Amino acid sequence: MAVDDHPLLLDGIKAALSEQPDMKLIAEVMNGRDAIEQFRLHRPDVTLMDLRMPGMGGLQTLREILTEWPDARIVILTTYRGDAQVMSALKSGARGFMLKGMMRKELRETIRSVYAGRRVVPSEIAFELAQHAGDDVLSPREVQVLRELARGNANREIAETLKVTESTVKAHMKSIIAKLGAKDRTHAVMLALKRGILEV
Incomplete structure (x- = not known):
């Protein structure tokens, strides 16, 4: 399942997966509420979810899905490398991250890796996390x-x-x-x- 409020991105995901014999895009939604409903309906093996969406954002949607289905495999899509949101999503149970700018090269491999049970954090994001690993957290x-x-x-x-x-x-x-x-x-x-x- 793909969750993003940008139709062009959803079209790109659909195109990237269309010729993969081991993958099928079973649902495309543009907001968090619909994502929860469609997850209930389809129980996708892997969910690609935008971090920033109007209304219910990706982080809240991720938490709600994982409350009902703790084994859900969710990959967060973002244009953003900020470590605070990445850390929140990882602590909340995200299985991976993908920078939207790298999707063309890494989308299919990330999906396969997460489906196989591995966590996927791109090196750019891992670097940001490492930079601030020892920092005091703001209250x-x-x-x-x-x-x-x-x-x-x-x-x-x-x-x-x-x-x-x-x-x-x-x-x-x-x-x-x-x-x-x-x-x-x-x-x-x-x-x-x-x-x-x-x-x-």
Whole structure:
């Protein structure tokens, strides 16, 4: 099954698999809700799923499918190499990752490998994971503070929104900058976007 909100990508997957004697695309869907319904209906051996979709994203869809079917083999498709989202998906049970730009070369082999029970993480993504393996993880509250900062809010506005004191926001900012190895607040937001801690 292929899950992606871009029809051209679904067409590309269909074309890539059309002449493979050992593969058949049994369902194509464009959002998370439909993916869960179609999974119930077809129980695909391997599911290719976009990480970023409107409504229910790939990560939430992956978790819901794996709650019902823990043995589901799901490969996350992404244009994005950010380590935070990759790590979340791996911890949630994704069996593999594929960068959309590499699909032409690696799609069929990735499907076969995941079907055979192996995990597939491209070297580019593995490198990003390794770069940040020892980093301190931001707390949920620190992510909230960073998200508010990314929206252009000053400390006082962040404090009002999160119903905390301004000094608490400043303490969180200090911790965020230290954990991300950022030079300043703006650099912290840029790093968080690059790593997938925040989404645009």
